[in-house]
Amino acid sequence: MKALNELATPALILDRTRLSANLQRMHQRAAALGVALRPHMKTAKSAEVARLATQGQPGGITVSTLAEAAYFAERGFSDITYAVGIVPSKLDVVAAIERKTGARIGLLLDDAGTARAIAERAAALGGNHPVHIEIDTGQHRAGIAPDSSALPEIAGILAAGPATEVAGVLAHAGHSYDCRTIAEIETVAEAERAGAVAASEVLREHGHPCPVVSVGSTPTALHAGDLTGITEMRPGVYMFGDRFQSAILSCTPEDWALSVLATVIGCYPDRDLALIDAGGLALSQDRSMEAIDSTVSYGALYDATGRAPLEGVSLATVNQEHGFIRGRVGTLKVGQRVRVYPNHACMMAAMYKAYNVTDGADEIVAEWDRVNRW
């Protein structure tokens, strides 16, 4: 295989050593909490990563698109939860994937009208579609409250459908991203647990077994004190880590497994500016770090090895194919390579079709594909 310095830039680099440590840490968390780990593949979107992430675990995987569902189903993952709200027009695609691969794809919805439409379309398509009901435990994105009258109503509709069944309840405490202390995350994690469990109890009181009680976000998975009543968790970004996850205490910079290798293509010390060939497309335009630090920055700048931060400079702006390094650029030279760690790993990784895998050193030991788009 190639060495890092032979790669054309910009290139996506995945440090397998760090990845493995991150996976191991989450395996241990799931084991300690007594729940199955159903890793969310929306970050990695890679069969190779999914195989490592599910090693020795009973659970299946979680996906964010039907393109992921098809890709993983075709590669032997037979237990998949599609954790974005389903609409009837997408059920035909789900059914086609299931027929082709034999995989079972769990669905998600949160209103009675959609449940009726899905039950009806499922009846026309046949099969037996496991459907989760989404519970809102404080993020107020999708989902209904555990005490909503819609909860038993939806379950009743799904249970009555000849081709749908109530798989269980699913919550995502996305508002854990607003936390800044572990104590806050523990509180959100407990609300996520309590909400999901309360919803499962409502369903059981109404005669639905509710085999799945699912929660998941990387911060709550890492910091939950107790998951009594929960059957599985679905974190995803823990695999790679990123600046934002470090800022909210999910990892440290030494855990970051994903980066972009870039080349300096211009250096203008009189303007306090250097340009790299990684701009808004190569790095994504993610600015989530602004929630932590008002300084706009599109990634963390390191030397070519990815081990030493570049001091006195920041990645202040991006154009489509230009990244703007501001600050003390006097030590940078045209042709020199640098590494950029992401604000948000999911978004940066999605700009690439494959990972150049290293074990932390200069050698590329593998290339792993990704499934992008929808």
Next chain:
Amino acid sequence: MKALNELATPALILDRTRLSANLQRMHQRAAALGVALRPHMKTAKSAEVARLATQGQPGGITVSTLAEAAYFAERGFSDITYAVGIVPSKLDVVAAIERKTGARIGLLLDDAGTARAIAERAAALGGNHPVHIEIDTGQHRAGIAPDSSALPEIAGILAAGPATEVAGVLAHAGHSYDCRTIAEIETVAEAERAGAVAASEVLREHGHPCPVVSVGSTPTALHAGDLTGITEMRPGVYMFGDRFQSAILSCTPEDWALSVLATVIGCYPDRDLALIDAGGLALSQDRSMEAIDSTVSYGALYDATGRAPLEGVSLATVNQEHGFIRGRVGTLKVGQRVRVYPNHACMMAAMYKAYNVTDGADEIVAEWDRVNRW
């Protein structure tokens, strides 16, 4: 072909009727100004669009990546300018594309050290590489001042190299994006013209013919009063238009040719929230409109036909696969389709591998591929 309502969402839609009108307008501008049009393909990244954009024009095309250079060269475009700074490690790729396709790829640089390294590498590779010198006319991204002593120095290095030649000078008035009136754009356009022409005169005084005097940005191409001394212009985003280009007076919403078709996947009137299946990956996370309007918004919401704006709502937030519509969402229903026009067309289009082409109606008349990545 399919109809729009049969497409899986999110899907990228290109209105060919509007595209053609936009192309025609720029053809007329170039003709009126007496310059060649070398359209920048960084927005469209499509051979089909490039064929339409270069119809009846003498000029070649401009590209922003070597992946574009290879793609277009393999599809018969033989006169290509790679308008991002070259580094020696990329020259081998350029030479390989030229050898394989017979295309001639113009290069860009702006410092003497890089010129020496490129001249040396070119000598080793052979061939005859046309190199443009980048001139800064006020954006202060890349480029040198027209009166910089580096200008004749760089030209001398390139001319002395056995496998490099001075193609000319190239300027990009990216700071036209900071303008808010046509008068301001005219001033920037004149500075762009004057700087490029002044640089060309310096080169000629030093005995370099400087056949190419290139300028280009959509706003300056549309509003330049005069381009005396300029040989070509390189606008790109004019082909599609977008919200930002409307805000800086390059087009109107009726010219927008690019949009994403999305589906409502959740509706929560009590939260003033509806969710669509187009989030940060489907729409990009471009927030350039914040320079115009401090309200954060990830695109302009229209009905499924793309003709009627949705009133009282905005696309306020994106997660990876969720777009958050805030406001008066009471009229939206799960399963309903909507259209999102981009803040920045280049970034939204880059999230897709192909265009679903319409003539403004419901029928998909063609699918056109794109060349993404590097």
